[in-house]
Amino acid sequence: YVIIPAAACWLGGMIIALRRGVFRASTATCDAAGLLIGGLIAGGAGCWWLSATGSWAPFWEIVLHWSGEYRTSVGGWGLRLATNLSYYVYYAPWSLLALVAVPLAVRNCIDALAPPAKVSPDSGAAGRLLLSLLYLAWLVQASLIQLSHEYVLAVPLMIGLALLVAWDRVARPSPGMQGALALFVLVALAVHPLARPRALAAWPLCASAGSTPEVKDRLSTGAKRSVMGEAHWQDLAKVADFLRSQNIHDGELACWDDSSQALYTQLHISPSSRFVHVANWLVFFPSRRQEIMHDVLAGRPRFVVTDVQMAGYSAFLARDDHQRDEAVWPDGMPPRPDQFPWNQPIVFRAGRYLVFAVGDESLPASSTEASR
Known part of the structure; x- marks a missing residue:
């Protein structure tokens, strides 16, 4: 799946070169060939490891004969939508940063595609375009293409944070933005699981006893919903x-x-x-x-x-x-x-x-x- 955001960034680089009038077909071909060779080297190392460990045949069995049923058996678009919605509800306020990051990324893409005369090479528009394309492409594949597990949906959040930090209004905040950022931090701390009284009371035990079963249960049980795979x-x-x-x-x-x-x-x-x-x-x-x-x-x-x-x-x-x-x-x-x-x-x-x-x-x- 990573090839989707990677391809988006590569195309973004080609668009930047084209808009600046420095695009060369030979350079683009060499660049694409380098990426392909790098991918083949990394993939070849993985294939060698699969073969050396006796996992080559089972790997292809899963890819060719099992994966299709997995995608259909875990639910259709209804379950995908429910998983997406539950992620944005249960992981607020962090998950809600997408409400700001997505419009910001779209605006960065539009700004970067402005006529070359309006964009100076050192304006930072190119960097913002690549980061925005990386974020949007990863968000799309995580939400619509890859199976929407919560750990899959959490990845774009890290890229979105980098995108927001690079935003001028955050990097050089006005008094109003400073207040908004302070409010966000307070809310994030207030709702964080480790800030709950049950977890705070376990901190001395963590230092004295370490990662014991009792400590693990103090920190993990009592969730508001059933968490698949959560052990007692x-x-x-x-x-x-x-x-x-x-x-x-x-x-x-x-x-x-x-x-x-x-x-x-x-x-x-x-x-x-x-x-x-x-x-x-x-x-x-x-x-x-x-x-x-x-x-x-x-x-x-x-x-x-x-x-x-x-x-x-x-x-x-x-x-x-x-x-x-x-x-x-x-x-x-x-x-x-x-x-x-x-x-x-x-x-x-x-x-x-x-x-x-x-x-x-x-x-x-x-x-x-x-x-x-």
Whole structure:
């Protein structure tokens, strides 16, 4: 995707040269060839690494045969719009800088394309044009082309900040602009997660105890909305201790959700299959569910760890469940006797996390019996 903003900047450079009357076809050709050669060198190094690690064939399998279904299964334009809107709401006021950065970038582009007689070479218009094109092109590809994950939408913000800092009204602010900037900083600090009383109270603990599960939970839990992949670190530490007591080794663990996959690094083991968080793959690739489950079961995992909250179990029920640390099925969650791994015996539970013991005699006869 980076080729889109890169191409926009290259075209912007060619337009600047053309408007200034210094454009030469030979120079443009050499410039384009240099960029192409540089890309081939970087891409060649990446291809060499893929080949050296045995990932070349799987890489092409994903690109040619899997990526299309991923794009369609995660939702259409409705989900894309919802993700964009949620980003601008939940990450305000920083996300709202786009309301200023986009018009500023458009104006910079218009100014840079003014007649050459009105633009001096040292006016800075060329630099503002390139930065504006980089910002606009990256914003367009992040919002409309690349899948709109929040971490994707956050990237243009950094470029937009650079664009705003280079703006004369910010670089040399008037009294009114100074007041607006001060107000923005105050609002940004007031709504920042680290400025909340719960987080501020954890600062001494961060200095004295370090990055413990307790500190992580103090800083990460209690969010106003469910965050996919957010772990409960104290419960996860209990699961890790249990698995250590079972002398678990490489290939013996399958983490069903992305909120539990930190167990692989905590226990220094490799997963039982190439699918690191199985539930996501089953959702993203419905036509390949049987293939995915066949691969997972072929690894013969001893244990499967699931996060009942990621499976639709309410966080409020999980919080109030009086049996949250007993190896029993969660209160209020319908049993799933015909679905793997939920039909396996529960041998340990820590809050949201269930640990299933998978025996050879209890593996599903058909890989289509699996479910998120």
